Amino acid sequence: MLADELKEQTRVVHADLEKKLLSHIQVVNDSDRYVSLLRLMYGYYAGLEEKLDHHKDHLPDYTARRKSAAILNDLKRLAYPTHDLPVCHDLPEIDSPAAALGAMYVLEGSTLGGKIISKMLLKQVPTLDGAITFFQGYHDETIDMWQKFKNHLHASVTNDDFEETHRAASETFVKFKKWLEHHDAKKL
Numbered sequence: 176m177l178a179d180e181l182k183e184q185t186r187v188v189h190a191d192l193e194k195k196l197l198s199h200i201q202v203v204n205d206s207d208r209y210v211s212l213l214r215l216m217y218g219y220y221a222g223l224e225e226k227l228d229h230h231k232d233h234l235p236d237y238t239a240r241r242k243s244a245a246i247l248n249d250l251k252r253l254a255y256p257t258h259d260l261p262v263c264h265d266l267p268e269i270d271s272p273a274a275a276l277g278a279m280y281v282l283e284g285s286t287l288g289g290k291i292i293s294k295m296l297l298k299q300v301p302t303l304d305g306a307i308t309f310f311q312g313y314h315d316e317t318i319d320m321w322q323k324f325k326n327h328l329h330a331s332v333t334n335d336d337f338e339e340t341h342r343a344a345s346e347t348f349v350k351f352k353k354w355l356e357h358h359d360a361k362k363l
């Protein structure tokens with residue numbers, strides 16, 4: 176299946192990003208630190224979603240899928256202002272439906288890690304309960320949503336498109352890591 180190939184070919188960049196993000200998660204020991212993490216996540220997801228919006232007719236269940244809007248809700252839940260959030264501008268090039276699907280593969284796949292992340296965060300700061308919806312993704316439907324997305328990917332990305340989907344997926348991982356590195360050791 177096409178998603179299996181993408182998984183194989185992005186294994187290293189996923190592991191690199193996971194390691195980097197974990198370093199930002201492990202330091203969360205109060206709601207201020209959690210807000211910094213949410214701001215970081217927002218900066219990348221909101222920037223990327225703006226690009227994906229142009230291709231939404233080619234993306235499966237686009238409006239129903241997890242969005243940076245969930246981060247805004249989590250911030251509001253913590254009574255944190257949402258008017259001056261950072262937005263990343265060094266983003267992957269998304270100029271075709273094949274590229275948009277590659278980037279979306281990364282964002283959708285991240286819901287699988289989200290389950291682990293939300294458990295870690297709740298253990299570290301139990302009072303965050305109720306303000307962690309972004310990381311909780313689709314709750315019990317996470318696996319179904321992922322399977323549905325993979326089916327769509329398989330049905331719509333042709334062999335000729337694959338290189339472009341792969342390029343966009345890899346770039347989405349790499350640029351996210353760059354964005355996190357840029358904010359290393361800084362409270363955003």
Ligand code: HEM
Nearest residue numbers: 178181182192193196197280281282284285287288291292
């Ligand atoms: C602490 C950080 C993370 C952890 C612990 C984590 C963990 C995981 C786990 C357990 C899976 C399922 C692997 C499997 O079923 O074989 C997964 C898959 C995936 N994750 Fe992560 N992840 C993290 C961060 C991220 C981030 C930040 C992204 C992208 C923004 C991401 C993108 C993906 C993708 C695309 C897949 C699907 C791979 C596939 O089956 O095709 N992950 N992750």
